[in-house]
Amino acid sequence: MKKSPKWVMLSILLPFISFAQSNFKPGYLVDLKNDTVKGYIDYREWKQNPRSFNFKTNPNSTVQKLTASNTQAFGIASLEYFERAVVSISAGNVEVGSLAVGVDTARVTDTVFLRTVTTGKGVSLYYLTDNIKTRFYIKDVKDGRLKELDYFVYLDADDNSSVKTIYAYRTQLLAFAYTYQPDNKSLVQRIQSAGYSETELKAIANTINGGSNTQFLHDKLSAVRFFAGAGITANKLTFSGENGPFPDGTSRSHTAPEFSAGADLILNKNTQKVVFRAELMAAANHYNFNLSTPGAFIINSSLDVKQLNISVIPQFIYNVYSTPGVKAFLGAGVAFNFAFYNDYHYLTMYSDGQVVNEKKYAQFDKMWYSFPLKAGVLLNNKLEIFGSYWLSSPILSNTNYAAHVIAYKAGINFLFGK
Known part of the structure; x- marks a missing residue:
């Protein structure tokens, strides 16, 4: 049987596809005893926060698959850092085609790996995304409390075609601004119009911290x-x-x-x-x-x-x-x-x-x-x-x-x- 040229061409690379890809880069993990183990982590384009990751102590060692049940944190050198956390996660959708009628305040509790966006002397900002939506979490460094920055989109109960938005995260951020930067009026103005995006929230967190921050992710991955x-x-x-x-x-x-x-x-x-x-x-x-x-x-x-x-x-x-x-x-x-x-x-x-x-x-x-x-x-x-x-x-x-x-x-x- 004569094969189509396109299938002949594609078949050349099929042996490559059959192997699980890896992209091991220098990194480390912190186990549940808070001991740091250096090694190599298989770095992926995680569209959602990873539930697990592959780790090996040296380039030729056996690959270990680790999860939040046995890992406190892990990081890929100069790229990304993830921390284990037990968090309350909002379940309401924010996509227009999937909105609930009235505010959906449902939440679930789960143990996840939060990606660290920035940390400083006042607050730390984290990122969590799954198949429902993207969420941001903020931690007060003084007391260690970690809370989701709340953002709700819903259909009005009286008019199902009317989309409503609650920018609760702005009120939460203002509380931190008044605590750590009480005289910064421009910060207050910025928070009052801030969008729910990593770029804007990261800049606000850095200003709250007075510009003294540790970055865990390149500003631009693309x-x-x-x-x-x-x-x-x-x-x-x-x-x-x-x-x-x-x-x-x-x-x-x-x-x-x-x-x-x-x-x-x-x-x-x-x-x-x-x-x-x-x-x-x-x-x-x-x-x-x-x-x-x-x-x-x-x-x-x-x-x-x-x-x-x-x-x-x-x-x-x-x-x-x-x-x-x-x-x-x-x-x-x-x-x-x-x-x-x-x-x-x-x-x-x-x-x-x-x-x-x-x-x-x-x-x-x-x-x-x-x-x-x-x-x-x-x-x-x-x-x-x-x-x-x-x-x-x-x-x-x-x-x-x-x-x-x-x-x-x-x-x-x-x-x-x-």
Whole structure:
């Protein structure tokens, strides 16, 4: 059975996918006896606060899976720090499509790992997110009490289409401001309009602490890098339909160099697992059709089309395997193609010697869409080697006939600026 090229390409990386990925970085844990153990922690892009984490004391030791039942705290050096805490957790949703009628004050008590945002001489700020919502907790350093900063969104009981909000966290923060910064009027004004976001709450906590804080997380996890590269593209243009310029299934192929440049948005520069890419690609294609049919009424048909294709390609890239020196990735996206053509003609020679010259026939699209699939490796975060398959995409379509293009590409990109 003949395999589809896209499955052949993807199968190259399947052995990598079968292995559980790891991203061990220097870190430490604090056990329930308050003893600190240095080692390596498998750092992940935790969308929610982790319930467990993998730890090993040295690069070659056995991996241990630890939880809040046997760990007081753990940290990844210079990245993130988590503390075990027994907290009361609000259960009310804040998404508009899932709001309750009236204030949902339901709470549950759980033992969790809170991510430390900032600490200081007055207050410490923590972060907790799960499949319901994101919450922030604040601790008064003097008495050690830890409380959720309350934020409620609900539907009005008298008018179910009216959304109401209770900014209780502002009142809670004002109490700390009056205690630790009683003369700071600008802080009071800032709290009175503060949004429920890490950026704003962290800045307020730092001001309450008088600017003397310990940071446990980089201010910006995301990063932007740029790239430029070159490669080769093999395209195949195929006509279909019975009433077109050529018989159904007639095709021509062309191989040409291509050039690209663009930028990557890395959601977490420490794990580099998910990347959103914007790419600009250019290639010149040439399709020369010349079809002879001896003995028929039409004895020769020819078409010589040159196409400059500029593609704008937003795409999603996922690293399926990662080590400090080598990353293997899969990618997919959509290409918005803008095509520029030469002054081509369709020539028809008849058996009686007559030649008919039809300008700009067939009428190819000046803008068309295609869907590229990509796989490759990234070496030392600098050199990217890839191959891609562009699914069959229409470049011409009318009621009588159509034309489609598929493409195979391979190339190298040089990355810089991360």
